[in-house]
Amino acid sequence: MTRRCDRRGREVAVLLDDFGHRLPARPTVEQPPRERGPFAQPVPRRGPRGRGLGRAATPAPLTVWRMTSEQTPVVWPLIATSGLPPTGAQMGIDLLSGGAFYCDPIGWVTDDDIPVTNPNVVVFGKPGRGKSATVKALALRMLGFGYRTLVLGDTKDEYEPLCRALGVEPFVLGSGLPARINPLAFGPLGSGWERLDEAEARRRGAILFARWLVLLRGLVGSQSVPFGPVEETAVGEALRLLTGHRTGASRLTEVTIPRLWRALDEPPDELVAGCRYADRRHFLDATRTLRDALGSLVKGSLAGLFDDHTTIAVDWRAPIQSLSLSRLEPLGDSAVGIALTCLNSWGQAMREIADPGDLRIVIRDETWRQMRLGVEAVRSLDANLRLSRRDADVQILLAHKPSDMLTAGDAPSQAVAIARDLLHLCDVKVLHGQDQAVGDELGAMLGLAPTAQRVVTGWAVAGQGRALWLVGDRAFKVQTVLTAPELRLTFTNEALTAGGPA
Ligand SMILES: Nc1ncnc2c1ncn2[C@@H]1O[C@H](COP(=O)(O)OP(=O)(O)OP(=O)(O)O)[C@@H](O)[C@H]1O
Ligand SMILES: [Mg+2]
Structure with missing residues (x-):
């Protein structure tokens, strides 16, 4: 990049040259013989004289710079980039x-x-x-x-x-x-469940269980309670039992957070066995923090908002x-x-x-x-x-x-x-x-x-x-x-x- 200036000192081009960056030199072009311009009278530098013709009192302070288009955005970073297509x-x-x-x-x-x-x-x-x-x-x-x-x-x-x-x-x-909103509702996936073939019902079931787990992990995590493999197994097994998925029901039953909490708090034998615990006491001890976190959602300040079927x-x-x-x-x-x-x-x-x-x-x-x-x-x-x-x-x-x-x-x-x-x-x-x-x-x-x-x-x-x-x-x-x-x-x-x- 060269700037035409008369000041002493090393020019930017020389400085950049030290870093191996070559700037384009000013081309030495033979000036062709001047043609007669298309305008009979050239416009003066400060504009034509006369009222309303846009004459400038002082000429604009112009400086001349020379650089490659690759270098331009470094010196003027906000110079209009190539535009975006007019879509959207x-x-x-x-x-x-x-x-x-x-x-x-x-x-x-x-x-x-x-x-x-x-x-x-x-x-x-x-x-x-x-x-x-x-x-x-x-x-x-x-x-x-x-x-x-x-x-x-x-x-x-x-x-x-x-x-x-x-x-x-x-x-x-x-x-x-x-x-009210039931966060564990089937949502649109539940529509026409009874008409689904087995493979489609299984596919939708997998999507639903994955979404519920993400949600419960977030809700339990919000109470600063860890949600590890123990909690995941207990919640997953309880959901499968309550919805009827475990028994292969063709129409799943919708679960609410209070129902899930109750199932974990008073676990039926199938749930204890499904999670591979020796007895109920063992299950209750292992899931205490999980049950308390879910319980506080049911009984806490959000009671009556997310704890029943969607209305x-x-x-x-x-x-x-x-x-x-x-x-x-x-x-x-x-x-x-x-x-x-x-x-x-x-x-x-x-x-x-x-x-x-x-x-x-x-x-x-x-x-x-x-x-x-x-x-x-x-x-x-x-x-x-x-x-x-x-x-x-x-x-x-x-x-x-x-x-x-x-x-x-x-x-x-x-x-x-x-x-x-x-x-x-x-x-x-x-x-x-x-x-x-x-x-x-x-x-x-x-x-x-x-x-x-x-x-x-x-x-x-x-x-x-x-x-x-x-x-x-x-x-x-x-x-x-x-x-x-x-x-x-x-x-x-x-x-x-x-x-x-x-
Ligand atoms: N482009 C605009 N031209 C004219 N008025 C505007 C424009 N954008 C916003 N306003 C007006 O400014 C006000 C504040 O805007 P807005 O609510 O979008 O701010 P905000 O950044 O979302 O604020 P907050 O962080 O508080 O949510 C509104 O009344 C809106 O109508
Ligand atoms: Mg806003």
Whole structure:
């Protein structure tokens, strides 16, 4: 790279040459004889004289640089990268190129020219900078491309207007309300069970048992109780017995968490023998912590929420499904976290009947609440992110800052290590405005160039919906543009303005 300058000292080209990096030399081209220009009169350097003709009072300070296109992004990291194809949802303006910015995570994965290998999206930003609004606009605009949306736990009830606008009534969970969800329900896999042939019934049974085990591991783990092979055998055997799977019943019986707990607390002889214990006393001693953890879920603050058969009729094929959880807020973070874990299992059930090409956007707003439950909760999220390619899901995680995701345990713990890796399972990162300290944290974790970091801590802070979009290793400075109806649907400042958008 050479800069035409008269200052003394070694030039950049000479310095780089010391490191074996050759910069293109200025070509010595014979100047061809000057042709007569097409314009009769050349335009003066400062523009034509005269009112309204755009004459500059002082000429623009131009400097001349010469470098290869490979070197350009090192000196100007945010110079518009080659654009993305105009497919998917049109989100707003790409301010570096001046063109429209389109978001199409699954399209990006299938396009070899775009350095993205999974369709997961993580959105960070200070409160009120427009994270949720951007995601709501994406969900809404992707509807036209056949995507359905699942909001896995709406802790502020802010997705309700969007659901109603799409003709779907969101479910509301809370103490004393009629809606109940049985996390151990069959979900859509249970439909038409009696008509299934033996092989299909066995296949579905295996999927169900695997999902229940993941869920129970998360729920028991949230009480800081280990869930090892002993617990797994006891729970698996009890479930097989209670559902009738053990006896080869053609129609399985649905189990609830209190029934499971009772079976473990007063184990029938088949259960004791099935788990290979010498006697009941032996079984009860070995499963004490497991039974206590399940018992506290049944009798604790979540009593009446997840401990009976599901009372809501879920339309698994609606354009959007959401569960409002704000009524759980008074019960504390762990109650919300446990509810999110149960909903996660619910969300997986939804995938179990998905046909190929059934595309979903799964929104996990306030992800950190679930992560706080510990390593099993983090693991289950990790599994979902890894399967997103297979399931054609766009998993979207929203959080204020990366360290929120790392509250999963003590600093060096396994949960923190998995949580840190989760960021690498999201190839698309949307970085809304952040304070300087968080900007530094983001910069270090994601390897942001200082220019990119300044976009996040400066430009993006100054407006709602402004964000640096990292699509693989390409950066885009994007302003999300909301239409008037979308502004109404995404308005979350009621408490501050006591009304709707101005
Ligand atoms: N691109 C945009 N243009 C105009 N207004 C916007 C835009 N994005 C968001 N807003 C408005 O800003 C407000 C806050 O947005 P939003 O609720 O999405 O923030 P958030 O980052 O999710 O906040 P929190 O962290 O508290 O959940 C909303 O009222 C929304 O309508
Ligand atoms: Mg939000």
